Amino acid sequence: MNDTNNSTNVAVLADDAPVNLEAEFEASNVKEVLDKLDRELIGLKPVKTRIREIAALLLVDRLRKQFALTSETPTLHMNFTGNPGTGKTTVAMRMAEILHRLGYVREGHLVSVTRDDLVGQYIGHTAPKTKEVIKKAMGGVLFIDEAYYLYKPENERDYGAESIEILLQVMENNRDDLVVILAGYKDRMDKFFHSNPGMRSRVAHHIDFPDYSAEELLHIAKLMLAAQNYRFSADAEKAFFDYITLRMKLEHFANARSVRNALDRARLRQANRLFANASKSLSKTDLMTIEAEDILASRVFIEGKLDSEAASTQ
């Protein structure tokens, strides 16, 4: 009951009363989240700029409310496009937290779904399924990964369209209750929006995730290793930079995801190397350090081929 009464009980400030944006910013704790975003997400300039803009808008909106300057709640449905491994899901996760801190969503949880969770298998199955997911996401963020799969124009009996219809309705009518974030590869999402113009107009923010540069990827690799209590030796760092440069030119390059896979393989080789010299007693540093040889053993260096490719032909 208190929730509804709050807005009427708050005293309206006089027209010339000063308000402090800085204080409001501090109070919302959003600075902490934004700093964390800066620290843990490398690169992604346009993404960070947009998140800052949204945060600023919501803060200013709060101040405006103190003067009873009402404006409609802004639509925050978003569309993340970008190549694989550019951090779409990670940012969506952060988004839920940021919006929660700013008081835009009530609970701040993220419900991550794909086509399977929304579209049913027979007539009459789709609507309840989609609605159930939407109800679960209320008060938080609904993240639809690979959203373009929802619409399959080649099959006119596909139930995806029904799901989209329900989503559109909720995105319009329950704007206060949930934020929908769509994600997918750029070209396919463009096609998806092209065939669903209603969706395009209801999604206010289209954010494109750029590919990472080799330096950024190296930085990401170091963060990933640090999170798992590993680290590069000085030589290994150089070797890994060369590895990334080479790997970027090969096909199926998936940015941060490729880096993670490469690191996983390096850890395997490191373990194997330690095992091979088992006679020697090991120190903590040995267990933590990934040496250049762990990385240089990759097929990318030796044959200019992908590691996984080599494995499958064996």
Add this chain to the structure above:
Amino acid sequence: MMTNQGNRVTQGQFSFLPDLTDAQITAQVKYALSKGWAVSVEYTDDPHPRNTYWEMFGNPMFDLKDPAGILLEINNCRKTFPNHYIRVGAFSAVRGVESVTMSYIVNRPKKEPGFGLIRQETDGRTMRYTIHSYATDKPEGERY
């Protein structure tokens, strides 16, 4: 003697209070969700107090975080059955409890005709008593 003014059916929680507002319902649902109970919406047009099993309006809602989804379902049910009794139940799956822990009426017919007392004379001068809802004289679906 009329102890229950207006013949309002009193069963479940809060039934002696004025009807709950949507904000109050939201607060109650929020409490149930915070306990991890599964909330469901049920309806009936048979007000007899021993009518325990009401029709379910959709499935019970598991894993919800926010009451907005349940309020949406309550309003859907109100739209479909504006003149039925609608109640919200919260089911606790905790081992050893495994039953409905909250139940309250969120919608009732505009006019509740109440109950009549029926006396049945049996062996000797023994009297048996039962109650009968005037509403159930009419077939299901036409009662209110």
